[in-house]
Amino acid sequence: MVTIPIEATTPYDVVVDDQDRWIEMKEWSSYSMLWVVTDEHVDSLYGETFRSKLTRVHPHVVWSVVEPGDASKSLSSLEHLVTEGLGHGCDRHTLLVAFGGGMIGDLAGFLASVYMRGISYIQVPTTILAHDSAVGGKVAVNHPLAKNAIGSFHQPSGVYYNVSRLDTLPVQEVRSGLGELLKHAYLSRYVLESSFEDDLFLALNKGEEMDWVSWLARGIRVKQAIVETDEREQGIRAWLNFGHTFGHALESVESYRIPHGEAVLHGMVFAFLLSGDEERAERLFDWMRLNDVTPIDWKPSAHYIERMMVDKKNRHGSIRFVLLRESISVESVSTEQIYSTLEKMKGWWGR
Incomplete structure (x- = not known):
């Protein structure tokens, strides 16, 4: 078990373990009820067991289930959940439990931030990808024109990982989670005392079983250093x-056919090409091809640029990218550069 304290407006611990020991250790008496939000897939796999554990420590557990997939991260889902919460009598002293992957964490976290002007919540992630989204307090739902366009900052009061639940993840979900872990590996050289980029590629290329407690903790420490x-x-x-x-932009243009973490993998190749770092772009691209990352069903370049224009980092109509060189920068990039990079990426996938 690894415990990582996060110093934020609301300080909390991230616990990475291979079981649910935190349930017996947590103080529950201050909460009027527990309100679990999950999706149908997680509910079918773990709902009965997890609910049983919670009912042993609290007499009032409310259970809400939404459809899996990013389409549920919407204002219509939010309204439906508010209706369920009010119908069950959830009040300001309710603890909301986000039990699932990144979509559930974002949706339930945003629900917690607005329900009765804000209630406490905890994250109980069930995916690798959620080691990024569950930490840091950024919560949101999507708008048809832009991902995460409607959101807020609302820190959880705890994040509790049980990595044994990762055993049932489909291969595509593992790849998606590795997208965010690789992102943290690339950032580690700038925010930690040493980089674990090469170590992670070495572990991935060996094809051995991953020690998820250790690797997720390393990724979370990168995010800890930044969000603190x-x-x-x-x-x-x-x-x-x-x-x-x-x-x-890719997720949106593809109507969320490509999982978030895989889209980030494509996005990192794109960013490396923009910064002129073809060596790192090629190493990542080769790993993606070797591991059957979902290929892009290329649309006209204007489609991607239109979606990139509504990115939150933009200023005064420019498109801005995070680029990794000797130091990290957030830079405005011309549409000409974007067009040429898109053409280069299309060529790579075609070779």
Whole structure:
């Protein structure tokens, strides 16, 4: 078990373990009820067991289930959940439990931030990818024109990982989670005392079983270093969007056919090409091809640029990217550069 304390407006611990020991250790008496939000897939796998554990420590457990997939991260889902919460009598002293992957964490976290003007919540992640989204307090739902366009900052009161639940992840979800872990590996050289980029590629290329407690903790420590310095994304927290400008646009253009973490993998290749670092772009691209990352069903370049224009990092109509060189920068990039990079990426996938 690894415990990582996060110093934020609301300090909390991230616990990475291979079981649910935290349930017996947590103080529950101050909460009027527990309100679990999950999706149908997680509910079918773990719902009965997890609910049983919670009912042993609290007499009032409310259970809400939404459809899996990013389409549920919407205002209509939010309204439905508010209706369920009010119908069950959830009040300001309710603890909301986000039990699932990144979509559930974002949706339930945003629900917690607005329900009765804000209630406490905890994250109980069930995916690798959620080691990024569950930490840091950024919560949101999507708008048809832009991913995460409707959101807020609302810190959890705890994040509790049980990595044994990762055993049932489909291969595509593992790849998606590795997208965010690779992102943290690339950022590690700038925010930690030493980089684990090469170590992670070595572990991945060996094809051995991953020690998820250790690897997720390493990724979380990168995010810890950044969010403790810049909790509300006024400066270096934007670094965590590395690979996301093109990645989010790709998700939207593909109608969310490509999982978020895989879209970020494509986005990091794109960003490396923009910065002129073809060596790192090629190593990542080769790993993606070898591991059957979902290929892009290329649309006209204007489609991606249109979606990139609504990215949150943009200023005065410019398109801005997080670029990794000797130092990290957030730079405006011309549409000509974007067009040429898109053409280069299309050529790589065609070779």
